[in-house]
Amino acid sequence: MAKILGGITSSHIPAIGNAIERELFEDPYWKPFFDGYPRVHRWLEEQQPDVAVVIYNDHGLNFFLDKMPTFSIGAAPEYRNADEGWGIKPIPSFRGDPELSWHLIESLVADEFDVTSCQEMLVDHGFTVPMSLMWPDFSYSKVKVIPVCVNTVQHPLPTPARCYKFGQAIGRALESYARDSRVVILGTGGLSHQLDGERAGFINKEFDLMCMEKIVDRPQELTGYSIHDLVRLAGAQGAELIMWLAMRGALTGKVRQLHSNYHIPISNTASGLLLLENGTG
Protein backbone atom coordinates (compact mmCIF):
# COMPACT_ATOMS: atom_id res chain seq x y z
CA MET A 1 0.00 0.00 0.00
CA ALA A 2 0.99 3.59 -0.35
CA LYS A 3 2.75 5.12 2.63
CA ILE A 4 1.99 8.76 3.40
CA LEU A 5 5.32 10.14 4.59
CA GLY A 6 4.17 13.61 5.51
CA GLY A 7 2.86 16.90 4.28
CA ILE A 8 4.38 20.20 3.28
CA THR A 9 2.62 23.51 2.92
CA SER A 10 4.11 26.39 0.98
CA SER A 11 3.04 29.67 -0.52
CA HIS A 12 3.06 29.72 -4.33
CA ILE A 13 3.46 33.42 -5.22
CA PRO A 14 4.46 33.95 -8.90
CA ALA A 15 7.27 36.33 -7.89
CA ILE A 16 9.03 33.35 -6.26
CA GLY A 17 9.34 31.77 -9.70
CA ASN A 18 11.06 34.89 -11.00
CA ALA A 19 13.36 35.00 -7.98
CA ILE A 20 14.36 31.35 -8.52
CA GLU A 21 15.05 32.04 -12.18
CA ARG A 22 17.23 35.00 -11.21
CA GLU A 23 18.86 33.04 -8.34
CA LEU A 24 18.10 35.71 -5.74
CA PHE A 25 18.64 33.25 -2.85
CA GLU A 26 21.04 35.56 -0.99
CA ASP A 27 19.24 38.81 -1.85
CA PRO A 28 18.25 40.59 1.42
CA TYR A 29 14.56 40.69 0.39
CA TRP A 30 14.46 36.99 -0.49
CA LYS A 31 16.93 35.37 1.92
CA PRO A 32 14.52 35.08 4.90
CA PHE A 33 12.11 33.26 2.60
CA PHE A 34 14.51 30.90 0.81
CA ASP A 35 16.34 30.07 4.04
CA GLY A 36 13.23 28.16 5.10
CA TYR A 37 13.64 25.47 2.47
CA PRO A 38 16.96 23.58 3.01
CA ARG A 39 15.43 21.73 6.00
CA VAL A 40 12.67 20.51 3.68
CA HIS A 41 15.23 19.49 1.05
CA ARG A 42 17.08 17.37 3.63
CA TRP A 43 13.85 15.68 4.71
CA LEU A 44 12.86 14.89 1.13
CA GLU A 45 16.37 13.51 0.53
CA GLU A 46 16.01 11.25 3.58
CA GLN A 47 12.48 10.13 2.76
CA GLN A 48 12.86 9.62 -1.02
CA PRO A 49 9.17 9.91 -1.95
CA ASP A 50 8.01 8.31 -5.19
CA VAL A 51 4.95 10.51 -5.61
CA ALA A 52 3.87 14.04 -4.70
CA VAL A 53 0.14 14.71 -4.44
CA VAL A 54 -0.04 18.47 -5.01
CA ILE A 55 -3.18 20.21 -3.77
CA TYR A 56 -3.25 23.67 -5.33
CA ASN A 57 -5.49 26.15 -7.13
CA ASP A 58 -5.42 27.17 -10.77
CA HIS A 59 -5.35 30.94 -11.44
CA GLY A 60 -6.82 30.98 -14.93
CA LEU A 61 -4.43 28.86 -16.95
CA ASN A 62 -6.11 25.46 -17.21
CA PHE A 63 -9.63 26.47 -16.24
CA PHE A 64 -11.78 29.40 -17.33
CA LEU A 65 -15.20 30.42 -16.02
CA ASP A 66 -16.93 28.46 -18.78
CA LYS A 67 -16.33 25.28 -16.75
CA MET A 68 -15.17 25.56 -13.17
CA PRO A 69 -14.88 22.28 -11.27
CA THR A 70 -14.73 22.51 -7.49
CA PHE A 71 -12.31 19.59 -7.18
CA SER A 72 -10.37 18.19 -10.15
CA ILE A 73 -7.59 15.63 -10.45
CA GLY A 74 -5.02 15.16 -13.17
CA ALA A 75 -4.88 11.73 -14.77
CA ALA A 76 -2.19 12.39 -17.36
CA PRO A 77 1.21 10.78 -17.95
CA GLU A 78 2.80 14.23 -18.13
CA TYR A 79 2.01 17.80 -17.09
CA ARG A 80 3.40 21.02 -18.51
CA ASN A 81 3.30 24.65 -17.49
CA ALA A 82 2.61 27.48 -19.94
CA ASP A 83 2.65 31.23 -20.33
CA GLU A 84 0.18 32.73 -17.85
CA GLY A 85 -0.01 36.11 -19.52
CA TRP A 86 3.22 37.70 -18.44
CA GLY A 87 5.66 35.53 -20.37
CA ILE A 88 6.36 32.66 -17.94
CA LYS A 89 8.87 30.38 -19.61
CA PRO A 90 8.34 26.66 -20.14
CA ILE A 91 10.15 24.49 -17.58
CA PRO A 92 10.81 20.75 -17.85
CA SER A 93 7.60 18.74 -17.71
CA PHE A 94 6.34 16.84 -14.66
CA ARG A 95 5.90 13.06 -14.70
CA GLY A 96 2.39 11.84 -13.95
CA ASP A 97 1.21 8.57 -12.40
CA PRO A 98 -2.05 7.79 -14.23
CA GLU A 99 -2.53 4.49 -12.43
CA LEU A 100 -2.51 6.16 -9.02
CA SER A 101 -4.56 9.06 -10.40
CA TRP A 102 -7.33 6.70 -11.47
CA HIS A 103 -7.18 4.85 -8.18
CA LEU A 104 -7.67 8.19 -6.41
CA ILE A 105 -10.52 9.18 -8.74
CA GLU A 106 -12.30 5.86 -8.25
CA SER A 107 -11.80 5.86 -4.49
CA LEU A 108 -12.87 9.48 -4.05
CA VAL A 109 -16.04 9.09 -6.08
CA ALA A 110 -16.88 5.90 -4.17
CA ASP A 111 -16.30 7.98 -1.04
CA GLU A 112 -18.84 10.58 -2.30
CA PHE A 113 -16.33 13.17 -3.56
CA ASP A 114 -17.36 13.54 -7.18
CA VAL A 115 -14.16 14.91 -8.68
CA THR A 116 -13.56 16.01 -12.26
CA SER A 117 -10.93 13.87 -14.00
CA CYS A 118 -8.50 15.62 -16.37
CA GLN A 119 -6.47 13.69 -18.93
CA GLU A 120 -4.98 16.96 -20.08
CA MET A 121 -4.08 19.60 -17.55
CA LEU A 122 -1.78 22.60 -17.74
CA VAL A 123 -0.25 23.38 -14.36
CA ASP A 124 0.27 27.00 -13.35
CA HIS A 125 2.40 28.75 -10.72
CA GLY A 126 0.19 27.37 -7.95
CA PHE A 127 1.72 24.00 -8.80
CA THR A 128 5.10 24.78 -10.37
CA VAL A 129 6.42 27.23 -7.77
CA PRO A 130 6.09 24.83 -4.80
CA MET A 131 7.52 21.95 -6.87
CA SER A 132 10.49 24.14 -7.84
CA LEU A 133 10.96 25.14 -4.19
CA MET A 134 10.88 21.53 -2.92
CA TRP A 135 13.06 20.08 -5.69
CA PRO A 136 15.47 22.82 -6.87
CA ASP A 137 17.14 22.89 -10.28
CA PHE A 138 14.26 20.92 -11.84
CA SER A 139 15.19 17.83 -9.80
CA TYR A 140 11.44 17.21 -9.40
CA SER A 141 11.72 14.75 -12.27
CA LYS A 142 12.65 12.13 -9.64
CA VAL A 143 9.04 12.11 -8.31
CA LYS A 144 5.77 11.47 -10.07
CA VAL A 145 2.99 13.98 -9.43
CA ILE A 146 -0.76 13.99 -8.98
CA PRO A 147 -2.21 17.50 -9.42
CA VAL A 148 -5.31 18.05 -7.28
CA CYS A 149 -6.92 21.37 -8.13
CA VAL A 150 -9.39 23.23 -5.88
CA ASN A 151 -11.52 26.11 -7.14
CA THR A 152 -10.56 29.35 -5.41
CA VAL A 153 -11.48 31.61 -8.35
CA GLN A 154 -15.25 31.67 -8.44
CA HIS A 155 -17.43 31.65 -5.32
CA PRO A 156 -18.92 29.54 -3.88
CA LEU A 157 -15.60 27.95 -2.92
CA PRO A 158 -15.66 24.65 -1.03
CA THR A 159 -15.77 25.26 2.72
CA PRO A 160 -12.76 24.68 4.96
CA ALA A 161 -14.62 21.76 6.56
CA ARG A 162 -15.31 20.21 3.15
CA CYS A 163 -11.69 20.61 2.08
CA TYR A 164 -10.47 18.96 5.27
CA LYS A 165 -12.81 16.02 4.65
CA PHE A 166 -11.67 15.91 1.02
CA GLY A 167 -8.11 15.57 2.30
CA GLN A 168 -9.16 12.79 4.67
CA ALA A 169 -10.71 10.98 1.70
CA ILE A 170 -7.43 11.40 -0.23
CA GLY A 171 -5.62 9.89 2.74
CA ARG A 172 -7.97 6.89 2.82
CA ALA A 173 -7.66 6.46 -0.94
CA LEU A 174 -3.86 6.46 -0.80
CA GLU A 175 -3.81 3.91 2.00
CA SER A 176 -6.03 1.56 -0.01
CA TYR A 177 -3.66 1.61 -3.00
CA ALA A 178 -2.40 -1.89 -3.72
CA ARG A 179 1.06 -0.89 -4.92
CA ASP A 180 3.90 0.20 -2.70
CA SER A 181 4.47 3.88 -3.08
CA ARG A 182 6.02 6.53 -0.86
CA VAL A 183 3.84 9.63 -1.00
CA VAL A 184 4.27 13.22 0.15
CA ILE A 185 1.29 15.62 0.18
CA LEU A 186 1.77 19.28 -0.74
CA GLY A 187 -0.77 21.95 0.16
CA THR A 188 0.01 25.20 -1.63
CA GLY A 189 -1.09 28.83 -1.40
CA GLY A 190 -1.66 31.37 1.35
CA LEU A 191 -1.18 32.67 3.79
CA SER A 192 -2.99 35.98 4.32
CA HIS A 193 -3.12 38.27 1.29
CA GLN A 194 -5.50 40.31 -0.79
CA LEU A 195 -4.76 41.45 -4.33
CA ASP A 196 -8.03 43.13 -5.27
CA GLY A 197 -10.04 46.12 -4.15
CA GLU A 198 -9.40 49.05 -1.82
CA ARG A 199 -8.40 46.46 0.77
CA ALA A 200 -5.45 45.25 -1.37
CA GLY A 201 -2.35 44.63 0.72
CA PHE A 202 -4.30 43.27 3.68
CA ILE A 203 -2.18 40.88 5.79
CA ASN A 204 -3.04 39.36 9.20
CA LYS A 205 0.04 38.02 10.94
CA GLU A 206 -1.77 37.07 14.14
CA PHE A 207 -4.36 34.98 12.28
CA ASP A 208 -1.71 33.28 10.11
CA LEU A 209 0.41 32.29 13.09
CA MET A 210 -2.65 30.93 14.88
CA CYS A 211 -3.51 28.83 11.80
CA MET A 212 0.07 27.52 11.49
CA GLU A 213 -0.03 26.44 15.12
CA LYS A 214 -3.48 24.87 15.12
CA ILE A 215 -3.17 23.01 11.84
CA VAL A 216 -0.52 20.76 13.39
CA ASP A 217 -2.49 19.25 16.31
CA ARG A 218 -5.97 20.74 16.21
CA PRO A 219 -6.95 21.20 12.56
CA GLN A 220 -10.63 20.65 13.39
CA GLU A 221 -10.62 24.02 15.14
CA LEU A 222 -9.92 25.68 11.79
CA THR A 223 -12.71 23.88 9.97
CA GLY A 224 -15.38 25.95 11.72
CA TYR A 225 -14.51 29.01 9.66
CA SER A 226 -16.61 29.82 6.62
CA ILE A 227 -15.00 31.02 3.39
CA HIS A 228 -16.42 34.45 4.20
CA ASP A 229 -14.63 34.32 7.57
CA LEU A 230 -11.35 33.50 5.81
CA VAL A 231 -11.80 36.38 3.35
CA ARG A 232 -12.45 38.74 6.26
CA LEU A 233 -9.63 37.44 8.46
CA ALA A 234 -6.99 36.47 5.89
CA GLY A 235 -7.88 38.54 2.81
CA ALA A 236 -9.65 37.62 -0.41
CA GLN A 237 -6.87 35.23 -1.49
CA GLY A 238 -6.13 34.15 2.08
CA ALA A 239 -8.96 31.71 1.51
CA GLU A 240 -6.23 29.55 -0.06
CA LEU A 241 -5.83 28.16 3.45
CA ILE A 242 -8.33 25.53 2.29
CA MET A 243 -5.54 23.77 0.37
CA TRP A 244 -3.51 23.60 3.58
CA LEU A 245 -6.50 22.04 5.32
CA ALA A 246 -6.93 19.47 2.54
CA MET A 247 -3.25 18.53 2.91
CA ARG A 248 -3.66 18.20 6.67
CA GLY A 249 -6.74 16.02 6.25
CA ALA A 250 -4.69 13.55 4.19
CA LEU A 251 -2.25 12.95 7.06
CA THR A 252 -3.81 9.92 8.70
CA GLY A 253 -1.17 9.11 11.30
CA LYS A 254 0.49 10.80 14.26
CA VAL A 255 1.44 14.24 13.01
CA ARG A 256 4.55 16.02 14.21
CA GLN A 257 5.87 19.38 13.07
CA LEU A 258 9.48 19.14 11.91
CA HIS A 259 9.96 22.66 10.61
CA SER A 260 8.20 25.94 9.93
CA ASN A 261 8.97 29.33 8.47
CA TYR A 262 6.85 32.47 8.20
CA HIS A 263 7.85 35.69 6.51
CA ILE A 264 6.18 38.99 5.57
CA PRO A 265 6.10 40.13 2.85
CA ILE A 266 6.80 38.25 -0.34
CA SER A 267 5.16 40.37 -3.00
CA ASN A 268 1.70 41.12 -1.49
CA THR A 269 1.63 37.99 0.63
CA ALA A 270 2.52 36.58 4.01
CA SER A 271 4.45 33.42 3.11
CA GLY A 272 4.19 30.29 5.19
CA LEU A 273 6.02 26.97 5.14
CA LEU A 274 5.32 23.89 7.26
CA LEU A 275 6.90 20.45 7.21
CA LEU A 276 4.77 17.82 8.94
CA GLU A 277 5.74 14.21 9.50
CA ASN A 278 3.00 11.59 9.30
CA GLY A 279 4.20 9.10 11.90
CA THR A 280 2.93 5.67 12.82
CA GLY A 281 1.52 4.93 16.26
Added chain:
Amino acid sequence: MQGINHEQPIPGTTIFDGEMAMKGYALNKMCYSFNRAEAREEFLADQGAYCDKFGLSAAQKQAILEKQVLDLIAEGGNIYYLAKFAGIFGLNVQDVGAQQTGLSVEEFKAKLLRAGE
Protein backbone atom coordinates in the same frame (compact mmCIF):
# COMPACT_ATOMS: atom_id res chain seq x y z
CA MET B 1 -30.73 38.52 -10.05
CA GLN B 2 -31.60 37.82 -6.46
CA GLY B 3 -28.32 37.75 -4.56
CA ILE B 4 -27.69 34.59 -2.60
CA ASN B 5 -24.85 35.90 -0.48
CA HIS B 6 -26.34 37.15 2.76
CA GLU B 7 -23.04 37.54 4.56
CA GLN B 8 -21.98 40.91 5.95
CA PRO B 9 -20.06 42.84 3.25
CA ILE B 10 -16.31 43.20 3.79
CA PRO B 11 -15.22 46.79 3.07
CA GLY B 12 -13.01 47.19 0.00
CA THR B 13 -13.69 43.62 -1.07
CA THR B 14 -15.84 42.25 -3.89
CA ILE B 15 -16.75 38.59 -3.59
CA PHE B 16 -16.48 37.11 -7.07
CA ASP B 17 -19.70 35.10 -7.01
CA GLY B 18 -22.07 33.92 -9.70
CA GLU B 19 -23.55 37.37 -10.15
CA MET B 20 -20.14 38.96 -10.74
CA ALA B 21 -19.00 36.01 -12.87
CA MET B 22 -21.96 36.59 -15.20
CA LYS B 23 -21.45 40.35 -15.27
CA GLY B 24 -17.75 40.04 -16.04
CA TYR B 25 -17.84 37.03 -18.36
CA ALA B 26 -16.81 38.83 -21.58
CA LEU B 27 -14.19 40.93 -19.79
CA ASN B 28 -12.65 37.91 -18.06
CA LYS B 29 -12.77 35.89 -21.27
CA MET B 30 -10.79 38.59 -23.03
CA CYS B 31 -8.25 38.67 -20.19
CA TYR B 32 -8.02 34.87 -20.22
CA SER B 33 -7.05 35.09 -23.91
CA PHE B 34 -3.96 37.08 -22.83
CA ASN B 35 -2.34 33.80 -21.77
CA ARG B 36 -1.29 33.66 -25.43
CA ALA B 37 1.40 36.06 -26.66
CA GLU B 38 -0.32 36.48 -30.04
CA ALA B 39 -3.50 37.66 -28.30
CA ARG B 40 -1.52 40.22 -26.31
CA GLU B 41 0.01 41.53 -29.53
CA GLU B 42 -3.36 41.72 -31.23
CA PHE B 43 -4.78 43.63 -28.25
CA LEU B 44 -1.91 46.13 -28.23
CA ALA B 45 -2.30 46.75 -31.96
CA ASP B 46 -5.89 47.98 -31.46
CA GLN B 47 -7.18 47.83 -27.90
CA GLY B 48 -10.69 49.06 -28.64
CA ALA B 49 -11.20 46.64 -31.51
CA TYR B 50 -10.00 43.76 -29.35
CA CYS B 51 -12.52 44.71 -26.63
CA ASP B 52 -15.28 44.79 -29.25
CA LYS B 53 -14.26 41.37 -30.53
CA PHE B 54 -15.07 39.94 -27.08
CA GLY B 55 -18.27 41.98 -26.69
CA LEU B 56 -17.26 44.06 -23.68
CA SER B 57 -19.79 46.56 -22.36
CA ALA B 58 -19.07 50.27 -22.78
CA ALA B 59 -18.14 50.54 -19.10
CA GLN B 60 -15.81 47.52 -19.29
CA LYS B 61 -14.15 48.83 -22.43
CA GLN B 62 -13.61 52.26 -20.90
CA ALA B 63 -12.09 50.74 -17.77
CA ILE B 64 -9.73 48.65 -19.92
CA LEU B 65 -8.65 51.64 -22.03
CA GLU B 66 -8.08 53.69 -18.88
CA LYS B 67 -6.48 50.76 -16.97
CA GLN B 68 -8.69 51.44 -13.94
CA VAL B 69 -8.51 48.30 -11.84
CA LEU B 70 -11.23 49.22 -9.33
CA ASP B 71 -13.60 49.97 -12.21
CA LEU B 72 -12.69 46.66 -13.83
CA ILE B 73 -13.53 44.83 -10.60
CA ALA B 74 -16.82 46.71 -10.30
CA GLU B 75 -17.63 45.60 -13.85
CA GLY B 76 -17.12 41.95 -12.97
CA GLY B 77 -13.41 41.54 -13.56
CA ASN B 78 -11.73 38.81 -11.55
CA ILE B 79 -8.28 39.67 -10.21
CA TYR B 80 -6.64 36.49 -11.53
CA TYR B 81 -7.68 37.31 -15.10
CA LEU B 82 -7.04 41.03 -14.61
CA ALA B 83 -3.47 40.15 -13.55
CA LYS B 84 -2.91 38.91 -17.11
CA PHE B 85 -4.16 42.25 -18.44
CA ALA B 86 -1.88 44.15 -16.04
CA GLY B 87 1.03 41.93 -17.10
CA ILE B 88 0.79 43.25 -20.65
CA PHE B 89 1.90 46.64 -19.33
CA GLY B 90 4.54 45.16 -17.05
CA LEU B 91 2.46 45.94 -13.97
CA ASN B 92 2.81 43.49 -11.08
CA VAL B 93 0.44 42.97 -8.14
CA GLN B 94 2.18 45.68 -6.14
CA ASP B 95 1.63 48.24 -8.89
CA VAL B 96 -1.99 47.11 -9.05
CA GLY B 97 -2.29 47.23 -5.25
CA ALA B 98 -0.89 50.75 -5.17
CA GLN B 99 -3.36 51.96 -7.79
CA GLN B 100 -6.34 50.47 -5.95
CA THR B 101 -5.36 51.89 -2.58
CA GLY B 102 -4.40 55.34 -3.87
CA LEU B 103 -0.81 54.93 -2.67
CA SER B 104 2.48 55.22 -4.50
CA VAL B 105 4.14 51.86 -5.16
CA GLU B 106 6.77 52.70 -2.53
CA GLU B 107 4.08 53.55 0.01
CA PHE B 108 2.24 50.32 -0.79
CA LYS B 109 5.43 48.28 -0.33
CA ALA B 110 6.07 50.05 2.98
CA LYS B 111 2.55 49.15 4.11
CA LEU B 112 3.29 45.46 3.37
CA LEU B 113 6.56 45.64 5.30
CA ARG B 114 4.77 47.16 8.31
CA ALA B 115 2.38 44.19 8.35
CA GLY B 116 5.35 42.03 9.34
CA GLU B 117 6.29 44.09 12.38
